[in-house]
Amino acid sequence: MEPRRAEIIADTLEGMILDGTFADGARLDEVQLAARFKVSRTPIREAFQRLALSGLVEQIPRRGVFVRQPGPVELIEMFEVMAGMEAICARLAARRISDRALAEMRNVNARCQQAVQAGDTDLYYRENESFHHMLYRQSGNGFLEQECLRLHRRLKPFRRLQLRLRGRLGQSMAEHEAVVDALADGDEARAAEAIHAHVAVQGEKFHHLMASLKPAAE
Amino acid sequence: MEPRRAEIIADTLEGMILDGTFADGARLDEVQLAARFKVSRTPIREAFQRLALSGLVEQIPRRGVFVRQPGPVELIEMFEVMAGMEAICARLAARRISDRALAEMRNVNARCQQAVQAGDTDLYYRENESFHHMLYRQSGNGFLEQECLRLHRRLKPFRRLQLRLRGRLGQSMAEHEAVVDALADGDEARAAEAIHAHVAVQGEKFHHLMASLKPAAE
DNA sequence: GATGTCGTTCTTGTATACAAAAACGTTGAC
DNA sequence: GTCAACGTTTTTGTATACAAGAACGACATC
Structure with a gap:
């Protein structure tokens, strides 16, 4: 036992x-x-x-x-915080990231792209997760990494839900690429802005999704 | 019982x-x-x-x-994250803060200033805490507020230690004022930068303090 | 008929009893 | 003398027993 x-x-x-x-x-x-x-x-x-x-x-x-399931408002708030924290990661990573890690991130994105074309949402989901985890790691701040993982894990089911939205996968991929590009350029501000938008939009999309599901509730 | x-x-x-x-x-x-x-x-x-x-x-x-006491490295990391999160608060607060809240923050700062002149570190500490808590609240994001409070609480003993440093109190006050000024102007970037520097410097100061205490350790 | 109070029952919080795994010392062999 | 294996002891993890507070209902009273 x-x-x-x-x-x-x-x-x-x-x-x-x-x-x-x-x-x-x-x-x-x-x-x-x-x-x-x-x-x-x-x-x-x-x-x-x-x-x-x-x-x-x-x-x-x-x-x-x-x-205690988070309501729509709290969900938006959580995604907003997630976006902010990932932006911090991006800022730090833009300074410290190695070519080795950059190549690896591009690799993950490539596999992600394949998953999109194959319509394999599960694979996409896993590779997408890898991308974000790598970003946390590349912040070089172990504590930040742990905190991000915590929140990321908590938001997992809601992200999963909204990934089903049409056309979101391709757009999401493009956003990933933009982040990597900014990191490669060492452009803190652009990297932070790119990842922030990428994450925050998920919360908003989710909000819209919820609203469309129960239109006359309350 | x-x-x-x-x-x-x-x-x-x-x-x-x-x-x-x-x-x-x-x-x-x-x-x-x-x-x-x-x-x-x-x-x-x-x-x-x-x-x-x-x-x-x-x-x-x-x-x-x-x-499991955090080592110097982890402490720096934690203060870095705290700085980042408070910067997020500042950004959000700069957009949403009311005149009412701004006046209250200036009030807290005034009391803080009095505490500095009176040499009352305990009072200073309490008012300083109020200032940060108000900033969290003014982000308008309840989840962010809670997360900030959590980390703030965790860092409490280390902040307290470093407050004893000479001249830090006065400088800290000036930084608070700079934050409020930026908030009053609705200048997101400046508010974020001001609070980030204010918090991050605490971690660094602490680091120096530790280094000076055990100079030849390890 | 409505409401308040008392008592029963159910549920949580705590104490204790038991099981199993790890640390430690002892003893024996090489 | 050193090292390894075994048994003892300590300590954690789980089960069960007990205590106390809260929900619920019945009964009495207004």
Whole structure:
């Protein structure tokens, strides 16, 4: 029997929350989940703590934990912050990036392009993720990298959703290229602006998507 | 007896780690702390989880938790990120800030100035904190505000240390004024640059301070 | 009939008991 | 004398038992 089952449960629950298994505001029942995972309440509670710190659930003392899906406004805000942070990465990377890393980024973009033409959204998604992760790494700031990864991970399901939009894949690719070009030129401002626009537009697109899905809600 | 003792313990432990009660790399003993806080191991373990997620301790499976003080490099990195995030706040605030809020910020600065002249570092510290918190708020982005508060809180003890440096208080004040002026002008770039320099310099000062304290270490 | 209060039940928070893995020391062989 | 293997001890991870607060409902009172 493996140790640290709480960790596995936390990841599983996180996935379930993010993919919409639990609705917003739903209460996560300790005993129910304990039975479902075939463990005692203890690992479940440990998992809850992690989720609460990630902001996926809210822990109300003596009341329980409730899933807390970000609303449209908060999502926009999160994408705005993501854009800002990636812009910081770009600024730093523009100064420090090596030719080796630049070549690698162009490589990733090329594979991304292939995925677009092949219509393979999953592959596109993976390569797209690689691109951003490389940018974080190339900032040369380990702490910044970790913070970016955290937020990037949190936004994952929403990015995924909006990638289905028509024509967005090709445009997104072009934006990636623009970023790499700016990095190659060592142009901090242009790199920052390019990546900021690239990320922020995702939040806006998502917003539009949401609005179109439930037009008369509230 | 109040509920949620784990939370109180977490905060207490956080304070103890930050003020240097525990050395870097020290192992936090569950049973020992349980005895010390007159509770069982359960709340201690819950507190550990929180600390681990904040990055103050490292949890190694089946080994225990170890305090993880950031080294000079990581500190510089963290201040760099803080600077970047506050710059984002400044950019957003420059567009959205109201005259009402601007007046309030000038007020805070005035009180700060008084504290400098009175040599009251504690008051200075509180007002200084208010200034930054107001900036976060004025970004108009609640998520960004929360993230900034998180990092700001984490850097608290290190800021406090470096505030003792001679002449820094007066200079810091002038920088605050420059930020408010830029905000008043609605000059995004200047506001961002001003606050970035203001924050980043703290990390550097701290670095110098550390270097001067242990000149021949390593 | 509505409302407030009391009691039951359910759920969370904490303590304790148990299991398993890792650290440590001891002992034995080379 | 050194090194390795085994057993003991300590410590973490999990389960279960217990305590206390909150939700819910019934009953009484106005």
